[in-house]
Amino acid sequence: MKREYTTIIFDLGGVIINLKRQNCIDAFKALGYDSVDKMLSEYRQDGEFLALEEGRVSPEEWRSIVRKSISSSVTDEQIDNAFNAFLVDIPVEKLRMLRTLKEKYRIAMLSNTNKVMFESKIPELFKIEGLTIDDYFDDFFLSYKMGMSKPSPEIFIKVAEELGIEPGEALFIDDSQANVDAASKLGFQTMCVEPYTDFSDKLL
DSSP states (O other), X not given: OOOOOSEEEEOOBTTTBEEOHHHHHHHHHHTTOTTGGGTOOSSOOOHXXXXXHTTSSOHHHHHHHHHHHSOTTSOHHHHHHHHXXXXXXXXXXXXXHHHHHHTTSEXXXXXXXXXXXXXXXXXXXXXXXXXXXXXXXXXXXXXXXXXXXXXXXXXXXXXXXXXXXXXXXXXXXESOHHXXXXXXXXXXXXXXXXXXXXXXXXXX
16 A cells, blocks of 8 residues: 555544444334334435434434434433444544554544534543543544535545645545545545454554
8 A cells, every 4th residue: 555645534433433333223212213224324324314414404403303203202312322322432542543643644534423423422432541532633524514425525525625635645544435435536545444443553
């Protein structure tokens, strides 16, 4: 692999954060949402979950839609906790890898994510060594803030523009082959990694 890059762009779920889709499905089904599994993926959501991920609905609007499939008596906290059950943990070795790489490279995050998770449990998972999420990344590109999601070519073009670089100056790392292929076609250097694996030996 070429190493003439100045920036490394990491996906979040599956690459840095361990996920467990079944936990989330089980939590929502316990609330009475029996069809939720049709809309949840480890790479890109569907239905109202995709709308939330792309910022087309607010968390409040999303919860109202969810309640139509369950019960009006279910609280916001119960809905959010069910969704956050998707997130498991971050291996400490990956946090140390990010800190080491940040000494040499500009480190960015490009994630298909949503306001519910990103403003609650995700930041908490980064605090296991007494630091915050801002200590690990220089830049954040989040689908719900950008109004688009991977593997749309537009999101990769926007990231390069915001970073002020040519695509070839960046290494993009994801566990979705579709996302990696989309970035590669635009000229990014890419690495597709197996989800939930330690790939630090390929970078350090």
